[in-house]
Amino acid sequence: MKTFITEDFLLYNETAKELYYNFAKDLPIIDYHNHLNDAEILEDKNYSNLSEIWLAGDHYKWRAMRANGVEEAYITGEKDDYEKFLAWAKTVPNTFGNPLYHWTHLELLRYFNIDTVLDEASAPAIWKETKQKLATPALSVRSLLKKENVEFLGTTDDPTDDLENHQKMMDENYECKISPSFRPDNGLAIEKDEFISWVEKLARVGDSSIEKYDDFLDALAKRVDFFDEMGCRSSDHGINVMFYEEATHDETAAIFEKRFKGEKLTEVEIEQFKTYTLLTLGELYAGKGWAMQLHIGPLRNNNTRMFNKVGPDSGFDSIGDRMVADKLAKFLDALEVKEKLPKTILYSLNAKDFNVLAAMAGNFQNAEVPGKIQFGTAWWYNDTIDGMEDQMKTLANIGLISNFIGMLTDSRSFLSFSRHEYFRRILCNLLGSWVEEGKVPNSRALLEKYVRGICYENAKRYFCI
Known part of the structure; x- marks a missing residue:
């Protein structure tokens, strides 16, 4: 049976076809968040x-x-x-x-x-x-990147990673920019059994000793500096449940010390540690000009039997339904009050929060960069035709879709770049339908600006590529 994917796949009106073929189809790709293996890029596997x-x-x-x-x-x-x-x-x-x-x-x-x-x-x-x-x-991996005209990749990296492969690609001046992204989830997860061993690893890679909370913050700051030297453009944070619980530096330091003594932490103490530590990191990101990505809302490892058998990230995570708005507002405001709020991208795994995040982004915009606070693209379970359209319509309804930084793959496969084509077709069809329904003017110059911006130019500007 022949494929159903025709030349005009997902393009249901003449304006959509014109927008896609004339403006979107051949643009370079900026894939600013994925889980691709940098070693496989280096070796051209x-x-x-x-x-x-x-x-x-x-x-x-x-x-x-x-x-x-x-x-x-x-x-x-x-x-x-x-x-x-x-x-x-x-x-x-x-x-x-x-x-x-x-x-x-x-x-x-x-x-x-x-x-x-x-x-x-x-x-x-x-x-x-x-x-x-x-x-x-x-x-080969590099041929695939070239075939898809990939200009920039943001991999996902733990602060303890040595980034040796990124360094080698920088040294060879590889034509596609491969950028590490700072993912310090392990450093916030003070409640987990692995936390102490991770802190010890952080100390080793920084050739330092971590005996108190200030040492811990200093070690994280040094890794931020190192990642920045390696071309990092963003951090990334997986947040199952949004947190915000105020604490002083001394209170957080006492919580850190308590954990290392093997004492049990309260839920409030865990949240205080996460809050103070991520606020500190947010200030560092702002100083570097990075974007801070907040992926909010998964409910992880739901099947205990299968988790014990095959481990995490194996297909047993689903959508959480905890409240987001109140604590997210307080978290962002705590940075904004100090004029230390970095560029921030807000993603929700639960579509019920689309309006919440789109509205939240509008609270903290300023003249620093258009769309400084982004309502991020449809993520994971929302990465569908309906999900992408809903996310873009919500952004347009509540904010400015013109400044949207567009698609990412969030993938572990080098064949996933066709998802950018998928997104671009959906975007052009949406804009084309608005034109043909008389909802927006049929101005090719203005429409070109929207398409080129959302598919490529906004992300290029946002991440300073």
């Missing part, structure tokens, strides 16, 4: 097969396979790559309405020129053809 580049680590696909009754052995278990691919191929026809159906066939078409629908019958031929093509220089 060739993947062996579709399972290796497609299924390994992709909890989106894993969840779909489980929902289709696939045994875990074919997902994260002991079955070989071909068997796992066949299990995915059998699942694909059942994914109508899920973005995975579109993404799967976009990737087959764009990277392998395969215009066949993937199912159990077509799987053997597709496996053979893609395996042959993946072995060629044309589909």
